[in-house]
Amino acid sequence: xxxxxxxxxxxxxxxxxxxxxxMFPASDYLPxxxxxxxxxxxxxxxxxxxxxxVVGRDNPATGLFRSYDNGMTWEHSGWNNIRAFSMDxxxxxxxxxxxxxxxxxxxxxxDNGETWRLMTGxxxxxxxxxxxxxxxxxxxxxxxxxxxxxxTDGGENWELIDAGVDQRYCSVIHIDPDNPAHxxxxxxxxxxxxxxxxxxWTVITAENMGVRTIAQHPAAGNVILIGTENxxxxxxxxxxxxxxxxxxxxxxxxIYTVTFHPHDPDIAFAGGWESGVYKTTNGxxxxxxxxxxxxxxxxxTLAVDPVNPDIxxxxxxxxxxxxxxxxxxxxxHAGIGVADVWSITFR
Numbered sequence: 274x275x276x277x278x279x280x281x282x283x284x285x286x287x288x289x290x291x292x293x294x295x296m297f298p299a300s301d302y303l304p305x306x307x308x309x310x311x312x313x314x315x316x317x318x319x320x321x322x323x324x325x326x327v328v329g330r331d332n333p334a335t336g337l338f339r340s341y342d343n344g345m346t347w348e349h350s351g352w353n354n355i356r357a358f359s360m361d362x363x364x365x366x367x368x369x370x371x372x373x374x375x376x377x378x379x380x381x382x383x384d385n386g387e388t389w390r391l392m393t394g395x396x397x398x399x400x401x402x403x404x405x406x407x408x409x410x411x412x413x414x415x416x417x418x419x420x421x422x423x424x425t426d427g428g429e430n431w432e433l434i435d436a437g438v439d440q441r442y443c444s445v446i447h448i449d450p451d452n453p454a455h456x457x458x459x460x461x462x463x464x465x466x467x468x469x470x471x472x473x474w475t476v477i478t479a480e481n482m483g484v485r486t487i488a489q490h491p492a493a494g495n496v497i498l499i500g501t502e503n504x505x506x507x508x509x510x511x512x513x514x515x516x517x518x519x520x521x522x523x524x525x526x527x528i529y530t531v532t533f534h535p536h537d538p539d540i541a542f543a544g545g546w547e548s549g550v551y552k553t554t555n556g557x558x559x560x561x562x563x564x565x566x567x568x569x570x571x572x573x574t575l576a577v578d579p580v581n582p583d584i585x586x587x588x589x590x591x592x593x594x595x596x597x598x599x600x601x602x603x604x605x606h607a608g609i610g611v612a613d614v615w616s617i618t619f620r
Contacts, residue, residue: 314580315368316340317618318347318609319357321376324591325610335612337373337386343578344586344596344607350386359402359616363410363427368620372428374403374415381428392428401444406453414456414471416443421458423471437474438465440481447487449512451494457513459484464499466513477513479504485545488531490538491579498541498557500528506543508557519557524548532575534582542585542601544572550587552601566604567595576617588614 320335333353337360340347351357356376363370366383373380378393379400393400399418406412413424420435421443435441440462449455458465458474463482465474478484483502490496497509505520506528526546534540539556549564550572564570571590578584587595587604594614596607 313341314343315620316344316576316586317360317362317371317616317620318586318588318594318614319360319373319616320609320612321356321358321615322591323610323612325593325612337371338609343584344594347608351380351382351389355380357615358400360618361403361405361413362618362620363405364407365410370410370427372403372405372413374400376400379403379413379415379428379431392424393431397422397431402446404446404448404456406448407450408453412453412470414446414448416446416458416460418442421446421471421474434467434471435474436472437476438462439476444485445487447489449489449494450491455512457487457489457497459487459499464513478507478516485528486530488533488541490533491535493538496533496538498531498533498543500531500543500545502527506531506557506560519553519560521558522553522560522562523551524562529571529573530575532577534577535579536582542575542577544575544587547571550575550585550597550601550604563601563604565602566597566606567592570595573614574616576619579619586617588617 317339319337323334333349336355336357337351338347338349357373359374361372369385370383378391378397380389381392382389400415402416404414411427413428415422420433420441422431423434424431443458443460445459447457454470456467463476463480464478464484466477467474484499486500488498495512499507505523507516508519509516528543528545531543540554543551547569549562551560551562553560570592572587573590574588576586583600585597585601590613593609593612594607595604597604
C-alpha cells in the first residue's frame, strides 16, 4: 500500500464518487486577511475525489473550492466533479485569471470563475501540476503523466518540452520566481532542472529517485526541499547544485508534501503516507512528528498562512481538510467532508 500513489493511472481507475455530504463549518465569518500586496487573501483547494458526497445532491463532489474568510466557509468554482490536482493564478490579474490542472486537461477562467474553458485537446490529459511564470503569465508550464508541456500564449497552444527527460511521468513542476527561466520538474526520473525555460532538462538528483514535491523558500530562494517516494527529504542550499538527505526523525514512508515557514528557511513542514505532519525548526537536522487530531492519516498537501504563519492547513487522502492554529502541534477537522484534497494555495 505504501506506493499506491506512485502511478496515478492506477489511482484514477480505483477512485469513485460515493457517499455523505460536503461539510461546511457554520461559524460566523472572520475579518478577511490581507496578503502581502494589500489585497484580500483567498485560499484555494483542489479535490480529486470525495467519498462524503451524496449522489443526487446539488453540492459538487470535486474540483476547485475557495474561501474568502480564512477557511471558515468554502465555495465551489468552475466545473463540477473534475479531478482537480492543482491550480495557479496569473499574478497581475488580481485573481481573475485562474488555471486548473485536472485529469481532463487544463481549465482556464479570465473572469474569476464565472466562465471556464478547456484549453487542451485529447493529446494532453492527466495534468498533475501547473505553474504560471510570475513575471509573464503568458508562459505556463504543466507536468503530466506523459511529460512536461509549455504554453507561451496563456494556454491557447501547447508543446511537449521533454528534451533530456528520460522518464515521462512527471507529477510536480516549479518555477524559480527569481529567475523564471529556471524550472524544476519532479517525477519518476528524479528532479530535473531547466535553465532555458524548458528547452532542455538535466537531472540534478539521483536518477529514478521518484520526486513527489518541491518547495523553494519564498524569501531565501537558494533553499529548496524535495520530498521523494522512497528516499525521504533532501535539502539544497544552492538552488539545486548540491543536495543532502535530511531524514532524522522521519519514518521510511513516501513524502508527498513539503512547505516552508514564510520567514524562516530553517522551519519547514512535511507529510506523506500515514505520517501525520512532520516539523523541523533546525533546517532538517531533525524532524518531530505531530499527529494530534489525525493519527496515521495520509497527508497529501500542506500550506502555511503567509499572513499568520501559526496557521496551517493540511489536505488529506480520504480525510478532507485539517487546520492548525498553533504552528502544527494540534489539528482539527476544517470541513470538505471525506475528500482527497490535492493542493492548497494562498493568494
